[in-house]
Amino acid sequence: MKRVITYGTFDLLHYGHINLLKRAKALGDYLIVCLSTDEFNWNEKKKKCFEYP
Numbered sequence: 001m002k003r004v005i006t007y008g009t010f011d012l013l014h015y016g017h018i019n020l021l022k023r024a025k026a027l028g029d030y031l032i033v034c035l036s037t038d039e040f041n042w043n044e045k046k047k048k049c050f051e052y053p
Contacts, residue, residue, distance in 0.1 A: 007034035
């Protein structure tokens, strides 16, 4: 069994994210998707995530 892992913010899920996940899944039998935290995005990238009302 080949496992594939990817990660992202995915705060606003869009077609680009869906395409990325489909391509990643096509590379193996099992897809693991990790989500980065708001704290990581701010501390490492200085990017503020979208907050839902």
